[in-house]
Amino acid sequence: MADKLKFGFYWAASCGGCEIAVLDINEAVLDVVAHADIVLWPVAMDIKYDDVRAMPDGFMDVCFFNGSVRNSEQEELARLMRQKSKALVAFGSCACAGSIPGLANLCRRQDIIDNAYQWTPSTENPDRTRPMTSVKVRQGELHLPEFYDRVYALDQTVDVDYYLPGCPPPVPLILGAVTAIFEGKLPPKGAVLAPAKTLCDECERNKHVAKKMPGLKRTWEIQADREKCFLEQGIICMGPATRAGCQTRCINGNSPCTGCMGPSPEVSDQGAKMISALSGILRVDDEKDLSEQDTAGLVNKLADPAGTLYMYGLAKATLNPGGRP
Ligand code: SF4
Numbered sequence: 001m002a003d004k005l006k007f008g009f010y011w012a013a014s015c016g017g018c019e020i021a022v023l024d025i026n027e028a029v030l031d032v033v034a035h036a037d038i039v040l041w042p043v044a045m046d047i048k049y050d051d052v053r054a055m056p057d058g059f060m061d062v063c064f065f066n067g068s069v070r071n072s073e074q075e076e077l078a079r080l081m082r083q084k085s086k087a088l089v090a091f092g093s094c095a096c097a098g099s100i101p102g103l104a105n106l107c108r109r110q111d112i113i114d115n116a117y118q119w120t121p122s123t124e125n126p127d128r129t130r131p132m133t134s135v136k137v138r139q140g141e142l143h144l145p146e147f148y149d150r151v152y153a154l155d156q157t158v159d160v161d162y163y164l165p166g167c168p169p170p171v172p173l174i175l176g177a178v179t180a181i182f183e184g185k186l187p188p189k190g191a192v193l194a195p196a197k198t199l200c201d202e203c204e205r206n207k208h209v210a211k212k213m214p215g216l217k218r219t220w221e222i223q224a225d226r227e228k229c230f231l232e233q234g235i236i237c238m239g240p241a242t243r244a245g246c247q248t249r250c251i252n253g254n255s256p257c258t259g260c261m262g263p264s265p266e267v268s269d270q271g272a273k274m275i276s277a278l279s280g281i282l283r284v285d286d287e288k289d290l291s292e293q294d295t296a297g298l299v300n301k302l303a304d305p306a307g308t309l310y311m312y313g314l315a316k317a318t319l320n321p322g323g324r325p
C-alpha cells in the first residue's frame, strides 16, 4: 500500500463544533484512517507544541485549521501549522471569515476585557485585577498570550490553500474534500470546497421566492409557513447572499438562513449584498419608516443589523478591513 497521507487538525478561537463535525462523518472515519494517519489533533490526542515544532516543514499533507485568530498564541500556531503543512484548509466559518468571534470587532479590546473582568453583575473584582501577558511568581515568570485588538480570519494571518465553510462544515462537504484529497483531485489553490451557487438555488422554497417583502418580522413574531420563502413572510433569510452546500439544513427546520456558508460566488461582502437584495424587495409605505426616530419603523425593526447581516463575515467585511496582526 502506498504511504499514507498525514492529516492534522487544529483549533484556535472557536466553539469546538467543527471538531465534532469531523466525528459526524461516522463510520467514514474508518476510510480516513485507512488512507491517512492523523498526526495532530489536540482535542483527541496528547501532543505538545514542541512535537509539532520538531516535525519537518511540510510534514503534514493537509492541516484542517478551525477557529479565528484572536491572540498571539493562536497566531503563532497558525504560522506553525502553515510551515508544517503542504496544504492548509480554513475549516469552518471562523477560520474562513472570523465568524461569530469576529463580531467582537465591533467592540474595543479594553471594553471586552473590562466587561469580562469588571462590569458583569456577577463579577466581584475589588482590586480591578486584569490578565497580564507576564507575571512573576515564586517559581519564576508565567506568560499568557496577548489578547489582540481585533479578530482575524485565518487568511488575514497566513496563506491559506482551501476554504471549507459552514458552522460547522456540512458532513457531505467534509467527505467530498477528503475524497478529493485521497484521489488527488483538489481544485486549484484558493478554491472554496462547496458548490458555486447560492443557497436560494438549492432551496425548495425558491419556487415561491419573494418579489416583495411585507415589512420586517422577527422569527418569534409569526409561525412561519413552511412552504413559503422567508423573505416573502417578512423574515430576513440570508439565502440570496449565501453559498450553497448545507442542503438548506436551517430552512428544513423552518428557520431562516443566517449565512454560515459565507458569501456566494461573485459576492465579496455578504452583508452588503444582502442589504442590496433587501432594498430591492422591502416594501416601504412611508418615508418615515426609514427614520431612526420612528420606533415602529423599519430601521428599528432590524434589531441587530451587524449580527443579522454580518454574523459570520464581519472580520472580512468592507467596513471592517484588517490585515496581519
Ligand atoms: S431567501 Fe431563504 S427561504 Fe427564500 S428561497 Fe432563498 S434560501 Fe429559501
Ligand code: SF4
Binding pocket: 166, 167, 199, 242, 243, 246, 247, 248, 249, 250, 251, 256, 257, 258, 259, 260, 261, 262
Ligand atoms: S441554512 Fe444558512 S445558516 Fe443554516 S447551515 Fe445553511 S448556510 Fe448555514
